[in-house]
Amino acid sequence: MKPDIPAVLAELAGLVARNAVPDVDPAERAGALGLSAALLGMAAEAWDGAAQRLVEENRALRALLARAGDRAGRDAWLAGGVDDDLRISALSTANARLRAALVDLHVAVERDPSSEARALEAEIWDELRRSTERRLMSGALA
Amino acid sequence: MSSADLASRLAAYAATRMPAAREVEVRDLSRISGGASRQTYRFRLAWTEGGERRERRLILRRDPPASLIDTERRVEFAAYSAFHGSKVPVPEMIWLEEGSEALDQPFSVAEEITGFEAAPALLWTASYLASHEALARTKWTILGEIARADPFALGLDAVMPPPEPEACAFRELDMWEKVLDEDQAEPLPITRAAIRWLRANPPPAAQKIGVVHGDFRTGNFLYDRQGGIHGVLDWEMAHLGDPLEDLGWSLNPVWNFKRNLAGGLVPDAVAIAHWEAASGLRADPAAVRWWTLFNCVKGQAIWISSARAWIDGGNREPIMVLPAWGMQNAQDRAILKVMDRL
Incomplete structure (x- = not known):
C-alpha cells in the first residue's frame, strides 16, 4: 500500500493531536477524524496479513520467472531470490522489483506468437487476478 | 489561516x-x-x-x-x-x-444548492431504493444532454482545446499514461497491460466533438428521493472530446459500489439506452468497452497521483490517502473485469 502505512500513521498521530485542541472548528474536526478513522481501520486490516501477502506473492512471482526461463531476459536472476529479511519495507522492495520484472515478462510474452507463450500469458493473468484477491480489504471503497 | x-x-x-x-x-x-x-x-x-x-x-x-x-x-x-x-x-x-x-x-x-444529497451510500438505504430506476433515467439523460450540447455554440472552445475526432482517444490515453509514468510509487502490471491493450485496439473516431464532464458519476450530483437531480458538480476535469468518454467513466465498475449495476443503480444496457436516447448518439459496444477500460486506467492514474501528492508532502490531508488505499485494488479488479480476466 502506498503511501506506506507507518508514514501515514505518524501523520495521523499529528492530525489527531492537532484536533485535540479545543478551538478547532467542529465541522473540520469531524471531517478530519472521520477520515482518520477510516484510514486507521484500513491500516489495522492490512497490518496482520501484510508480511504473509508479500511473501506469498514474491514466491509466486519468482516461480513464474523461473518457468519463463530465458523469456525473463535480464530479470531471470530474480527467480533465485529468497526473502531473508521479513520487514515489510524489505519485502515491499523485493515485491516492487519482481512486479516490474512481471511487467517486462508480460510484454515479451505478448509479442511471442508461440503456444508456450500463450500458456505463460495465461499463467501471468492468473497471478495478476490472485494479486488482487490478496489485496482485497473489507473497508475498500469499491 | x-x-x-x-x-x-x-x-x-x-x-x-x-x-x-x-x-x-x-x-x-x-x-x-x-x-x-x-x-x-x-x-x-x-x-x-x-x-x-x-x-x-x-x-x-x-x-x-x-x-x-x-x-x-x-x-x-x-x-x-x-x-x-x-x-x-x-x-x-x-x-x-x-x-x-x-x-x-x-x-x-x-x-449553494441546498436540500439534496450527494453521498452515494445513502442511495442504498430504505428511503432511496425505490428511486433507483428514475434516478438512473435522470442521471444518464443528463449525461446525454451534456453529450448533445454544442461546445462551439457555448463558446467553450475558447478555454478547452478541441481535438480532431480521430485524435480524442489517444490524446486522453497519452495524458493519463504520462500521469502514471510520473506518479507511480510501485509497478502497476494490470494497469500497464490495459494500456497496451488500449493502444493495440483503438476505438473508432468520435461521432462528434462534445463536452466531456470528466467525472460524471454517483457522488458528483445532488439527488432527491424521487429520482431527481438538482445539481451536477465537480466539473474540474471538463474538456472537449469524444462524448463516449463520459459514458465510459460512468460505467467504470468502481462506481458500481460493490453492486453489479451501472452506478449501483441499473444494468449497463439500461444506462446506455437512456444515454443514447438523450444524446442522439450511438454507443457502439466495442467503443464503449474501449472507453470504459480507458476510464479504469484514468481512475488508476487519479488514485496514484493522490498517493504521490501525499508522498511528496504537497498535501498531507487524509483525504489524499483514502483513494490511494481504498481504490487502487478495486480499480485493478475493475480492469480485469472489463478485460474479461476476472
Missing part, C-alpha cells in the same frame, strides 16, 4: 466585487469534508443594498497547495457557466479569482 481570518478576508473580497453593497459580512463559514481537489466551504454572505439587508448561501472552493487532480479553475468555471440555466442543472457561478492575494490561493464562489 483560521476560519475567522478566512471569513474576514472573504468578506473584504466580496465587498470589492459588490460596489453597491455595504456592511458585507461572511457568516457561518464551515469546511465541507471531502473535496480532494479543492478546499470547499459553505457560508452565508450578508450585505445591505438599497437600504435593505440581504443574504445568500454560497460555496467557496479554494485551491489547496497540492491537489488530487491538477486542473484549471478557469475551465471548470466556464463549464459551469455554460450549462447554467440549461437541461443540465448546475449551480450559478458567482466569482472566479485566479490571483492569490485575496485568500492566499485561487478560488471560486458559487451558489
Whole structure:
C-alpha cells in the first residue's frame, strides 16, 4: 500500500493531536477524524496479513520467472531470490522489483506468437487476478 | 489561516466585487469534508443594498497547495457557466479569482444548492431504493444532454482545446499514461497491460466533438428521493472530446459500489439506452468497452497521483490517502473485469 502505512500513521498521530485542541472548528474536526478513522481501520486490516501477502506473492512471482526461463531476459536472476529479511519495507522492495520484472515478462510474452507463450500469458493473468484477491480489504471503497 | 481570518478576508473580497453593497459580512463559514481537489466551504454572505439587508448561501472552493487532480479553475468555471440555466442543472457561478492575494490561493464562489444529497451510500438505504430506476433515467439523460450540447455554440472552445475526432482517444490515453509514468510509487502490471491493450485496439473516431464532464458519476450530483437531480458538480476535469468518454467513466465498475449495476443503480444496457436516447448518439459496444477500460486506467492514474501528492508532502490531508488505499485494488479488479480476466 502506498503511501506506506507507518508514514501515514505518524501523520495521523499529528492530525489527531492537532484536533485535540479545543478551538478547532467542529465541522473540520469531524471531517478530519472521520477520515482518520477510516484510514486507521484500513491500516489495522492490512497490518496482520501484510508480511504473509508479500511473501506469498514474491514466491509466486519468482516461480513464474523461473518457468519463463530465458523469456525473463535480464530479470531471470530474480527467480533465485529468497526473502531473508521479513520487514515489510524489505519485502515491499523485493515485491516492487519482481512486479516490474512481471511487467517486462508480460510484454515479451505478448509479442511471442508461440503456444508456450500463450500458456505463460495465461499463467501471468492468473497471478495478476490472485494479486488482487490478496489485496482485497473489507473497508475498500469499491 | 483560521476560519475567522478566512471569513474576514472573504468578506473584504466580496465587498470589492459588490460596489453597491455595504456592511458585507461572511457568516457561518464551515469546511465541507471531502473535496480532494479543492478546499470547499459553505457560508452565508450578508450585505445591505438599497437600504435593505440581504443574504445568500454560497460555496467557496479554494485551491489547496497540492491537489488530487491538477486542473484549471478557469475551465471548470466556464463549464459551469455554460450549462447554467440549461437541461443540465448546475449551480450559478458567482466569482472566479485566479490571483492569490485575496485568500492566499485561487478560488471560486458559487451558489449553494441546498436540500439534496450527494453521498452515494445513502442511495442504498430504505428511503432511496425505490428511486433507483428514475434516478438512473435522470442521471444518464443528463449525461446525454451534456453529450448533445454544442461546445462551439457555448463558446467553450475558447478555454478547452478541441481535438480532431480521430485524435480524442489517444490524446486522453497519452495524458493519463504520462500521469502514471510520473506518479507511480510501485509497478502497476494490470494497469500497464490495459494500456497496451488500449493502444493495440483503438476505438473508432468520435461521432462528434462534445463536452466531456470528466467525472460524471454517483457522488458528483445532488439527488432527491424521487429520482431527481438538482445539481451536477465537480466539473474540474471538463474538456472537449469524444462524448463516449463520459459514458465510459460512468460505467467504470468502481462506481458500481460493490453492486453489479451501472452506478449501483441499473444494468449497463439500461444506462446506455437512456444515454443514447438523450444524446442522439450511438454507443457502439466495442467503443464503449474501449472507453470504459480507458476510464479504469484514468481512475488508476487519479488514485496514484493522490498517493504521490501525499508522498511528496504537497498535501498531507487524509483525504489524499483514502483513494490511494481504498481504490487502487478495486480499480485493478475493475480492469480485469472489463478485460474479461476476472
